[in-house]
Amino acid sequence: MAPAVTAAPSVQPEPYPDPPACGIWGCTTEAPVLPVAYPDPQPFPDVPAGGWTIENPPPATEPLYWADFDRDGAVNWADNCVLVPNADQSPAVRPEGAPVPVNPSSHRLATEWKDANPGAMYRTSDELGAACSNYNDNWRRTVMAFRVSSNDRKRQIFEFLGRGGPLFGEDTLTLAVPTCSRLDIIGNILEWGFRLPEGLITEPLKRILTPLLTDPFSCSTGVLARLGEELGQMVWAGKHLYTPTNEGGAITNRFFAPVTEVGVFDPLIKMMPWLFPGGTGQTVQGRVRTDARSPWDGRQATAIDWRQVSDTGIGLPGSRWTITDGRATDLLDAFVRLGQVAGPGLEGQILRALPLALGEVWRSIPILAQLDVNYLIYDSCRALQEGFTACTAEIALRRINDGETRWYQEGWMPFVTIDPNMLNQTAWEATHFNEIMPEFYNLPPNNGVDN
Ligand SMILES: [Ca+2]
Numbered sequence: 001m002a003p004a005v006t007a008a009p010s011v012q013p014e015p016y017p018d019p020p021a022c023g024i025w026g027c028t029t030e031a032p033v034l035p036v037a038y039p040d041p042q043p044f045p046d047v048p049a050g051g052w053t054i055e056n057p058p059p060a061t062e063p064l065y066w067a068d069f070d071r072d073g074a075v076n077w078a079d080n081c082v083l084v085p086n087a088d089q090s091p092a093v094r095p096e097g098a099p100v101p102v103n104p105s106s107h108r109l110a111t112e113w114k115d116a117n118p119g120a121m122y123r124t125s126d127e128l129g130a131a132c133s134n135y136n137d138n139w140r141r142t143v144m145a146f147r148v149s150s151n152d153r154k155r156q157i158f159e160f161l162g163r164g165g166p167l168f169g170e171d172t173l174t175l176a177v178p179t180c181s182r183l184d185i186i187g188n189i190l191e192w193g194f195r196l197p198e199g200l201i202t203e204p205l206k207r208i209l210t211p212l213l214t215d216p217f218s219c220s221t222g223v224l225a226r227l228g229e230e231l232g233q234m235v236w237a238g239k240h241l242y243t244p245t246n247e248g249g250a251i252t253n254r255f256f257a258p259v260t261e262v263g264v265f266d267p268l269i270k271m272m273p274w275l276f277p278g279g280t281g282q283t284v285q286g287r288v289r290t291d292a293r294s295p296w297d298g299r300q301a302t303a304i305d306w307r308q309v310s311d312t313g314i315g316l317p318g319s320r321w322t323i324t325d326g327r328a329t330d331l332l333d334a335f336v337r338l339g340q341v342a343g344p345g346l347e348g349q350i351l352r353a354l355p356l357a358l359g360e361v362w363r364s365i366p367i368l369a370q371l372d373v374n375y376l377i378y379d380s381c382r383a384l385q386e387g388f389t390a391c392t393a394e395i396a397l398r399r400i401n402d403g404e405t406r407w408y409q410e411g412w413m414p415f416v417t418i419d420p421n422m423l424n425q426t427a428w429e430a431t432h433f434n435e436i437m438p439e440f441y442n443l444p445p446n447n448g449v450d451n
């Protein structure tokens, strides 16, 4: 079923500003740089022509290749569904005359990339097993297995992949679900922001709170956390990507999918072309780039970079909305910024008349101003199988008061491009209830603060 989305205009990344804007998180000509020491990347092992085989297996220098994530007896490098138990290893079967499962541009990039990287753990549709195939709905199992994995396991999967993989193709809509990483990270961010030793409050809390209280909040497995993530998806359903080559491209967010894609709010969206120029809830253009590195292993990743967003989704033609070195209190002034770009119409006048400069109020109170930080938020991604890319959500902070910096990996954004329709995903989950549970994937319950 095609996504229930009207076509958005083609989006191209604007040229880099000249001279490049440089700041706390690096220059806009390079991927964001986190305030940590990046490890030197270990070189990838030499790959025999045609890829790894039983006769020519990968070396033990890649221990995650030799782990067995789904405990089905097939080690990861040789498993055609690395997250879905399938001891039989039955291959995916492409039905006669079936179209490619992702859009043709995306499929071309995937094929080109895998041909150029035959030793990579990324699998195209024809390299998968039937148990996680793109030719039936079983690919949803790979996505769900990733989602209900513990944060540590998700990180291992990301490191197992080791490289960004192919990009998304022209005009490609993704479905994602904003997913938290660990419950206590939120507490740690607050502790750091308030100059408290990290763990001062969260560690005793973890000892006091019983599993009865914390399990429902376990990221992606606790029922309340899951509810929160599903509600988050209704606000922020993923991205719209424009990457016709494997070199990089542009991206917009996909906001309010249920209301903007079902059509209830279409008239309202048409009335505010300054906010929704594509006639959908897809606003704000950022950049997709392939020169990011992961601070976990120093190896390459694809970055979703929002430091230099442009007018494509928001504002007046030619305007840029620079968030390099942005301050947390700037976010509180979002309504003021919207008022500045809303044009001469009634809604612009209303927005400008609203006294909602909350950030300025915050900065005017000395004890609060001390807590202001510069922030960086971006996604760092590695593709796992055709149509599925796992993205981390990174946040970096710099206290304006004393210049101290800190990095947190605060969440995950699993990107799906095979079927970005939210309703189809929901229907599958409702009819495959056992497949949304960790046990189906030979995983422990992954409950608790430390999941
Ligand atoms: Ca396995």
Ligand SMILES: [Ca+2]
Binding pocket: 070, 072, 074, 079, 080, 081, 082, 083, 084, 085, 086, 087
């Ligand atoms: Ca498997």
